[in-house]
Amino acid sequence: xxxxxxxxxxxxxxxxxxxxxxxxxxxxxxxxxxxxxxxxxxxxxxxxxxxxxxxxxxxxxxxxxxxxxxxxxxxxxxxxxxxxxxxxxxxxxxxxxxxxxxxxxxxxxxxxxxxxxxxxxxxxxxxxxxxxxxxxxxxxxxxxxxxxxxxxxxxxxxxxxxxxxxxxxxxxxxxxxxxxxxxxxxxxxxxxxxxxxxxxxxxxxxxxxxxxxxxxxxxxxxxxxxxxxxxxxxxxxxxxxxxxxxxxxxxxxxxxxxxxxxxxxxxxxxxxxxxxxxxxxxxxxxxxxxxxxxxxxxxxxxxx
Amino acid sequence: xxxxxxxxxxxxxxxxxxxxxxxxxxxxxxxxxxxxxxxxxxxxxxxxxxxxxxxxxxxxxxxxxxxxxxxxxxxxxxxxxxxxxxxxxxxxxxxxxxxxxxxxxxxxxxxxxxxxxxxxxxxxxxx
Numbered sequence: 357x358x359x360x361x362x363x364x365x366x367x368x369x370x371x372x373x374x375x376x377x378x379x380x381x382x383x384x385x386x387x388x389x390x391x392x393x394x395x396x397x398x399x400x401x402x403x404x405x406x407x408x409x410x411x412x413x414x415x416x417x418x419x420x421x422x423x424x425x426x427x428x429x430x431x432x433x434x435x436x437x438x439x440x441x442x443x444x445x446x447x448x449x450x451x452x453x454x455x456x457x458x459x460x461x462x463x464x465x466x467x468x469x470x471x472x473x474x475x476x477x478x479x480x481x482x483x484x485x486x487x488x489x490x491x492x493x494x495x496x497x498x499x500x501x502x503x504x505x506x507x508x509x510x511x512x513x514x515x516x517x518x519x520x521x522x523x524x525x526x527x528x529x530x531x532x533x534x535x536x537x538x539x540x541x542x543x544x545x546x547x548x549x550x551x552x553x554x555x556x557x558x559x560x561x562x563x564x565x566x567x568x569x570x571x572x573x574x575x576x577x578x579x580x581x582x583x584x585x586x587x588x589x590x591x592x593x594x595x596x597x598x599x600x601x602x603x604x605x606x607x608x609x610x611x612x613x614x615x616x617x618x619x620x621x622x623x624x625x626x627x628x629x630x631x632x633x634x635x636x637x638x639x640x641x642x643x644x645x646x647x648x649x650x651x652x653x654x655x656x657x658x659x660x
Numbered sequence: 661x662x663x664x665x666x667x668x669x670x671x672x673x674x675x676x677x678x679x680x681x682x683x684x685x686x687x688x689x690x691x692x693x694x695x696x697x698x699x700x701x702x703x704x705x706x707x708x709x710x711x712x713x714x715x716x717x718x719x720x721x722x723x724x725x726x727x728x729x730x731x732x733x734x735x736x737x738x739x740x741x742x743x744x745x746x747x748x749x750x751x752x753x754x755x756x757x758x759x760x761x762x763x764x765x766x767x768x769x770x771x772x773x774x775x776x777x778x779x780x781x782x783x784x785x786x787x
Binding site (some may be wrong): 387388530531534535537538539541556557558559575576579580628629631636 | 668669670671696697700701703704705706707708709755756759763
């Protein structure tokens with residue numbers, strides 16, 4: 357199967373600074389992938405290059421088998437919702453309003469669903485006659501989300517699309533995304549640092565740190581890839597012997613260690629016998645531990 | 661991820677929840693189980709994850725597919741689940757109970773007495 361998005365050896369240099377450093381990954385069609393990483397890790401630069409808004413310094417990107425900077429037809433099959441979306445200001449008498457932005461999108465995207473756009477506009481309480489430049493930050497984000505979902509583009513890129521949205525509105529975004537995706541599967545790449553909130557949506561995660569891919573794996577694999585082990589320090593040391601320990605903290609005679617690797621039933625029985633408390637890491641905790649390791653290839657660690 | 665815990669693979673948790681429902685009789689044999697999309701919307705998870713949970717139960721023969729209609733609880737699924745759970749009961753519940761009891765210096769007679777006091781009667785119903 358041709359990947360929906362294929363990134364090979366991608367680098368981007370700004371005035372001598374490497375924003376992206378030899379990034380490669382493939383995204384299968386019909387999946388929701390999380391692009392995770394800290395602020396400044398390179399997520400936005402990567403998405404901009406995938407969307408064809410920017411040129412790479414080295415390497416290549418193909419989307420749906422073609423180049424985003426060479427193939428204009430591709431622009432109608434891909435939607436890019438940015439953190440602070442800009443909309444045209446002029447050309448409309450009396451100012452560009454929400455309904456104008458929606459109408460423009462309906463002309464641009466062949467699979468546009470006007471009913472869905474209307475329902476989402478109501479869900480997010482978007483005033484359709486309000487001028488776009490008078491929208492609050494949250495409303496501007498909501499408008500981006502409405503366009504991103506209603507366009508039903510084959511490739512849908514969301515770059516932290518929730519600026520200014522409260523938790524209720526963010527939950528609405530996740531719910532509506534899932535509901536529409538279930539009926540109209542497409543390829544979604546969602547960059548976020550609210551990992552726990554979005555964890556259930558994500559099938560795969562690509563984590564970048566300082567412009568490099570540090571993890572590219574199935575979300576469920578990452579979830580089970582490390583366990584927090586706590587109890588008497590001596591018992592923790594005995595259990596952790598010969599295993600990779602990512603983090604260790606101690607208080608008095610008790611210790612808590614994050615042990616990498618999947619635990620089997622024998623390990624669990626042994627932990628019980630040693631009176632140790634086992635707690636699986638959340639996706640967010642696992643990603644934090646993985647991303648914190650400098651200079652190591654996290655892919656090898658999690659697959660081990 | 662409404663109602664699911666972080667940590668364990670989500671598809672395993674989805675499968676366990678469905679298995680629980682079959683074991684308690686909440687989902688009767690021959691009854692239709694929720695679709696992948698219904699499960700995805702309910703638990704707020706990716707439909708592919710929900711599908712993986714369903715296929716885990718299908719592989720175990722607890723669910724069966726009826727073409728064009730959906731997934732149904734297979735005949736004999738409840739009895740099989742209860743049988744498996746009975747087998748794992750000692751390991752999952754008795755062993756930790758006994759471990760903690762011995763840590764606290766509670767002897768076997770005392771433990772049995774405590775179980776009686778808890779209102780346990782046969783079939784697990786409370787008086």
